[in-house]
Amino acid sequence: GAVVSQHPSRVICKSGTSVKIECRSLDFQATTMFWYRQFPKQSLMLMATSNEGSKATYEQGVEKDKFLINHASLTLSTLTVTSAHPEDSSFYICSASDGQGTYGYTFGSGTRLTVV
Amino acid sequence: QKEVEQDPGPLSVPEGAIVSLNCTYSNSAFQYFMWYRQYSRKGPELLMYTYSSGNKEDGRFTAQVDKSSKYISLFIRDSQPSDSATYLCAMNSNSGYALNFGKGTSLLVTP
Numbered sequence: 001g002a003v004v005s006q007h008p009s010r011v012i013c014k015s016g017t018s019v020k021i022e023c024r025s026l027d028f029q030a031t032t033m034f035w036y037r038q039f040p041k042q043s044l045m046l047m048a049t050s051n052e053g054s055k056a057t058y059e060q061g062v063e064k065d066k067f068l069i070n071h072a073s074l075t076l077s078t079l080t081v082t083s084a085h086p087e088d089s090s091f092y093i094c095s096a097s098d099g100q101g102t103y104g105y106t107f108g109s110g111t112r113l114t115v116v
Numbered sequence: 117q118k119e120v121e122q123d124p125g126p127l128s129v130p131e132g133a134i135v136s137l138n139c140t141y142s143n144s145a146f147q148y149f150m151w152y153r154q155y156s157r158k159g160p161e162l163l164m165y166t167y168s169s170g171n172k173e174d175g176r177f178t179a180q181v182d183k184s185s186k187y188i189s190l191f192i193r194d195s196q197p198s199d200s201a202t203y204l205c206a207m208n209s210n211s212g213y214a215l216n217f218g219k220g221t222s223l224l225v226t227p
Contacts, residue, residue, distance in 0.1 A: 107159040
């Protein structure tokens with residue numbers, strides 16, 4: 001089946017620093033990747049959609065200069081949280097689709113970000 | 117009104133029971149329907165993926181889609197304590213679009 005690898009699984013950083021999260025599709029080409037944020041006991045909140053080789057499309061209220069998304073290849077997308085603050089602490093999850101609906105949408109295992 | 121409605125529970129059942137999880141939706145354009153299982157602090161795991169109306173069975177899991185009623189269900193037979201998790205329904209109108217999620221139902225299967 002389709003596998004999406006997300007790293008790191010957990011990161012603690014100091015306020016004001018930047019953190020990069022990687023999401024890789026291991027056995028299929030991910031033409032579209034989605035980035036979500038999830039608060040405790042809440043559902044997933046879509047942050048942005050990225051298509052390979054194009055600029056990401058951000059949801060309303062999500063700062064594109066703070067959450068930098070790069071989708072330079074069909075197997076890799078990155079989310080960089082810039083100048084992180086404690087309120088950015090959350091669970092971030094990526095999801096990948098081959099655009100054909102072949103595998104449904106496969107999610108990464110998530111990254112727990114704690115900003116201190 | 118949210119596009120996808122799902123009772124958050126919690127739902128508690130004894131081991132071996134049949135579990136029924138449901139979602140309703142308002143957008144008649146939705147045609148791809150998915151059920152995910154999410155354990156605490158983990159990413160969602162795809163359980164069932166169906167297109168349009170009908171039933172789909174995989175082991176102890178059965179997914180049903182009734183587009184006329186805008187209602188989808190997931191049934192779990194012979195439930196096990198390891199099935200304790202949050203179950204999320206998700207759907208969209210195009211395989212390349214972002215998913216619309218329900219809030220998730222928290223399930224607890226007690227031994």
